[in-house]
Amino acid sequence: MNFRSNAILFCLFVICVSAHAQPAISGKVSGGFQAPASRDNEGRRHVLKGSDAKPIGNKIFEITAPRVTSFRPDNTLDMVIEAPVCQFDSNSNIASSDSDLSFKTTDGRFSIQGAGWLWDPSQSHLTISNN
Secondary structure (H helix, E strand, O other): OOHHHHHHHHHHHHHHHHHHOOOOOOOOEEEEEEOOOEEOOOOOEEEEEEEEEEEEEOOEEEEEOOEEEEEOOOOOEEEEEEOOEEEEEOOOOEEEEEEEEEEEEOOOOOEEEEEEEEEEOOOOEEEEEEO
């Protein structure tokens, strides 16, 4: 291949990659929101979904009816966190709220309710600050 052929292939590659990039959220998202799934150091996958999302700051969104589901490395559901509302920082993937929450493992081993919380999926770490 010559230089011109390489340049054309590179331009086509850039156009294809740009066409598949996800657009930035610029207004309210209704009818379902899902943050990109993340994995922790032990291979567990975490997914944050909500009924609605609206931007409230620099890549920070208010999520209505958030639900965090965590899956074991073998893809079986392990635990669920639910709350009425939270703030989601799309830079760090951290969700937090002053609202109530419920946490439960799917096998029934453990459940807890509280108010004021922070979820860091990179560490599989949930902090409940009140009640």
